[in-house]
Amino acid sequence: MSARRTRVRPPAVVVGLAAVAVAFFALPLAGLLWRAPWSSAWHHLSRPGARQALRLSVICSLWATALSIVFGVPLAWMLARRAMPGRRAIRALCLLSMVLPPVVGGVALLFAFGRRGLAGQFLDRWFGVRLPFSTAGVVVAETFVAMPFLVITVEAALRNLDPRHEDAARTLGASPWYTLRRVTLPAIRPALLAGAVLTWARALGEFGATITFAGNFPGTTQTMPLAVYLGLESDPESAVVLALAMVAVCFAVLVALRDHWYGNLRQPGIDG
Amino acid sequence: MSLEARVARTMGSLQLDVDLCVGDGEVLALLGPNGAGKTTLLRVLAGLAGVDVGRIAIDGTVVDDPLAGRFVPAEHRSVGMVFQDYLLFDHLRVIDNVAFGICARGASRAGGRAEARRWLERVGLAERADARPPQLSGGQAQRVALARALATSPRLMLLDEPLAALDAAGRAELRHDLRTHLGEFGGSTVLVTHDPVDAFAIADRVAVLEGGRVTQTGSLDAVAAQPRSRYVAELVGVNLLRGEGRGGVVRTTADVAVVAADAPDGAVYAVIHPHAVSLTRSAPSGSSVRNVWPVTVAEVGRLGGRARVRVAGPVPLVAEVTAAALAELDLRPGDEVFAGVKATEVQVYPA
Numbered sequence: 001m002s003a004r005r006t007r008v009r010p011p012a013v014v015v016g017l018a019a020v021a022v023a024f025f026a027l028p029l030a031g032l033l034w035r036a037p038w039s040s041a042w043h044h045l046s047r048p049g050a051r052q053a054l055r056l057s058v059i060c061s062l063w064a065t066a067l068s069i070v071f072g073v074p075l076a077w078m079l080a081r082r083a084m085p086g087r088r089a090i091r092a093l094c095l096l097s098m099v100l101p102p103v104v105g106g107v108a109l110l111f112a113f114g115r116r117g118l119a120g121q122f123l124d125r126w127f128g129v130r131l132p133f134s135t136a137g138v139v140v141a142e143t144f145v146a147m148p149f150l151v152i153t154v155e156a157a158l159r160n161l162d163p164r165h166e167d168a169a170r171t172l173g174a175s176p177w178y179t180l181r182r183v184t185l186p187a188i189r190p191a192l193l194a195g196a197v198l199t200w201a202r203a204l205g206e207f208g209a210t211i212t213f214a215g216n217f218p219g220t221t222q223t224m225p226l227a228v229y230l231g232l233e234s235d236p237e238s239a240v241v242l243a244l245a246m247v248a249v250c251f252a253v254l255v256a257l258r259d260h261w262y263g264n265l266r267q268p269g270i271d272g
Numbered sequence: 273m274s275l276e277a278r279v280a281r282t283m284g285s286l287q288l289d290v291d292l293c294v295g296d297g298e299v300l301a302l303l304g305p306n307g308a309g310k311t312t313l314l315r316v317l318a319g320l321a322g323v324d325v326g327r328i329a330i331d332g333t334v335v336d337d338p339l340a341g342r343f344v345p346a347e348h349r350s351v352g353m354v355f356q357d358y359l360l361f362d363h364l365r366v367i368d369n370v371a372f373g374i375c376a377r378g379a380s381r382a383g384g385r386a387e388a389r390r391w392l393e394r395v396g397l398a399e400r401a402d403a404r405p406p407q408l409s410g411g412q413a414q415r416v417a418l419a420r421a422l423a424t425s426p427r428l429m430l431l432d433e434p435l436a437a438l439d440a441a442g443r444a445e446l447r448h449d450l451r452t453h454l455g456e457f458g459g460s461t462v463l464v465t466h467d468p469v470d471a472f473a474i475a476d477r478v479a480v481l482e483g484g485r486v487t488q489t490g491s492l493d494a495v496a497a498q499p500r501s502r503y504v505a506e507l508v509g510v511n512l513l514r515g516e517g518r519g520g521v522v523r524t525t526a527d528v529a530v531v532a533a534d535a536p537d538g539a540v541y542a543v544i545h546p547h548a549v550s551l552t553r554s555a556p557s558g559s560s561v562r563n564v565w566p567v568t569v570a571e572v573g574r575l576g577g578r579a580r581v582r583v584a585g586p587v588p589l590v591a592e593v594t595a596a597a598l599a600e601l602d603l604r605p606g607d608e609v610f611a612g613v614k615a616t617e618v619q620v621y622p623a
Contacts, residue, residue, distance in 0.1 A: 167315075173373050
């Protein structure tokens with residue numbers, strides 16, 4: 001018989017359910033495209049408010065991603081490689097904000113870093129730093145909810161990495177720091193990149209913690225998701241256009257990273 | 273002495289307790305079954321783990337001595353290590369793998385690469401300099417790993433089953449290369465293997481590690497001639513019996529008398545080569561064979577024109593017979609036969 005016969009046909013149920021899933025993802029996008037006021041799209045996008053929100057979103061989410069890498073990679077390394085007392089508890093604590101309702105996270109941030117907060121009162125008194133309702137506050141809120149995505153991705157990659165590669169580096173005379181820079185981090189580069197993209201996407205879409213902790217001030221703390229949500233009441237057309245702009249930005253990043261991203265998924269884990 | 277090590281370390285159920293001395297230019301092969309502590313010992317010598325009790329000196333420099341509060345970590349020891357599965361850095365080109373150690377010790381990238389290129393030429397892989405490790409064959413990868421380790425000019429080389437992951441052809445080729453490069457290497461070498469062929473080809477001396485202790489050491493010929501453990505006996509393919517010698521007769525631990533030509537009194541080992549064991553269907557009569565035991569065939573294995581027959585009984589033995597003899601006797605597992613050994617074929621030495 002023909003070669004086609006040798007291919008295993010998936011069960012009809014699987015095909016059907018998978019098709020429903022695809023439709024479920026495709027329909028909302030189609031909805032946006034359907035309602036978009038194409039003729040006035042440029043007008044909505046070029047309004048100062050929209051441009052500010054877009055700019056703020058990009059800047060704050062990139063800052064949050066950078067901070068997540070700077071602090072999250074060392075945290076992931078400690079969780080993966082060091083047998084610390086209470087490691088499970090520390091991990092649970094650091095990943096909590098990923099499952100917490102973002103609004104609750106925002107409230108918690110207020111009590112910690114607010115002007116009268118646990119740490120915030122000292123920040124204010126000693127350094128004159130007030131995080132709530134500032135652009136820095138947006139970055140703090142986004143980092144708080146997004147960093148766990150980087151930590152779990154990088155920790156998983158470190159656990160899959162054979163630590164004997166690091167042993168080999170050390171017998172070659174590499175200090176722990178040199179080993180980390182030249183062996184460990186390059187080896188987990190795909191996971192680091194994937195984690196950074198997830199983190200960035202989460203930060204870009206952050207809404208609950210941001211509006212609770214940083215408020216909604218156009219130009220300083222009003223990011224795209226806030227602008228979209230509030231625009232829905234006052235100016236629905238503008239909201240749809242802003243939403244589509246976000247879709248476009250995210251889509252562009254996914255396409256740009258496609259090779260790394262899927263390459264990472266294809267690549268089998270390193271054997272232990 | 274270039275390496276002097278007295279190592280005691282407990283790791284789980286393993287209690288490692290070893291004394292080793294390896295001279296300049298000497299290659300010591302460490303033979304032993306799995307779980308004997310070979311890899312742990314290498315890691316301790318490399319500085320990837322420490323001793324609980326003991327002292328390690330490389331080239332006269334003490335690198336580990338808990339009593340003196342001294343421990344030099346791996347990156348500051350002059351040690352090169354080669355692993356069974358190469359452990360090359362896949363994200364670096366071959367040349368940068370070899371240059372890694374040179375650069376880690378402070379050389380410039382260009383300087384490291386120049387030196388690395390010389391080493392790649394020595395191991396015959398100059399044309400693969402720009403390849404990535406996953407593109408190499410196993411033998412090539414291991415030669416890169418060898419060059420990478422030697423390029424740091426270590427005083428001590430540690431090789432952890434470097435040939436175990438290779439196929440037969442690659443193994444023979446690399447065995448030859450290892451002998452060449454380790455022969456030119458001026459420092460001490462410890463080579464872990466469980467193939468006596470490797471030890472014979474590469475090493476000057478062997479030490480047998482079993483259950484965390486060195487049970488035998490010396491030239492491979494000496495160790496093979498007088499095995500002192502079942503592991504070594506099986507490794508060199510002979511039958512080993514343990515017993516009590518008295519008046520030319522060895523009484524084994526299973527209380528069977530084995531007649532030997534020359535047997536010292538006291539605790540002894542007796543070695544019988546498989547080719548000295550004859551198998552017959554009926555008890556031989558009027559024969560000069562002094563040792564005849566009724567046995568049961570347990571296993572028959574053929575290899576080319578010869579066959580090895582394992583028999584069970586009061587004296588468990590392996591007999592080597594020709595394929596023709598095997599066919600004539602028609603031996604099958606469970607058959608009752610007689611095993612005969614001439615007294616002159618039993619070599620006895622004090623335990």
